[in-house]
Amino acid sequence: MSATNATLFSQASAEVTGLHRFFVDWFVAARADTVDFMRFERAMGDGFSMVAPNGKVLDRAAVVDHVRSSRATCDDGFAISIEDIRPGWQDANTIVVLYVEAQLRGGKHSRRQSSAVFTTSSSAPNGVEWRHLHETWLQVPER
Incomplete structure (x- = not known):
């Protein structure tokens, strides 16, 4: 991996972990008042789209x-961890990042395989913005 691409992967990895920290803080009622929602909006690029684990396709407006x-809808037990983060295809300004997102919500575990497309953006929190996200269930939330 070239130095430029290593830097792009580093930025995208920081964004994946940073955005999921934001989600935990935003969703946990005890911490939601300490979070700036603009952090999330600045990270979602124009034309962003998402394929949710159930197969539904969502545009940027629907995701936002x-x-x-969903602000403050979880208790203190809500947690997200990012596992097995690795680079996929990339060029000078675009990268696909693959990772597993594990959640604990209401005492129930779930896991999803994710692939995200990022492009460079000087106005985004970690220098990259989300362009597309595709999630697939590895472990559906327990009932």
């Missing part, structure tokens, strides 16, 4: 609205 309306 969903996250905004």
Whole structure:
């Protein structure tokens, strides 16, 4: 991996972990008042799209609205960990990053395989913005 691409992967990795820290803080009622929602909006690029684990395709507006309306909906037990993060295809300004997102919500575990496309952006929190996200269930939330 060239130095430029290593830097791009480093930025994208920091963004994946940083955004998921934001989610935990935003969703946990005890911490939601300490979080700036603009951090999330600045990270979502124009034209962002997502394939949710259930197969539903969402545009940027739907994802932003969903996250905004989910503020403070979890208790202190909510947690997200990022596992097995690695680079996929990349060029000078674009990278695909693969990772597993593990969640604990309401005492129930779930895991999803994710692939995310990032492009460079000087205005985004870690120098990259999310362009596309695809999630697939590895472990559906326990009932």
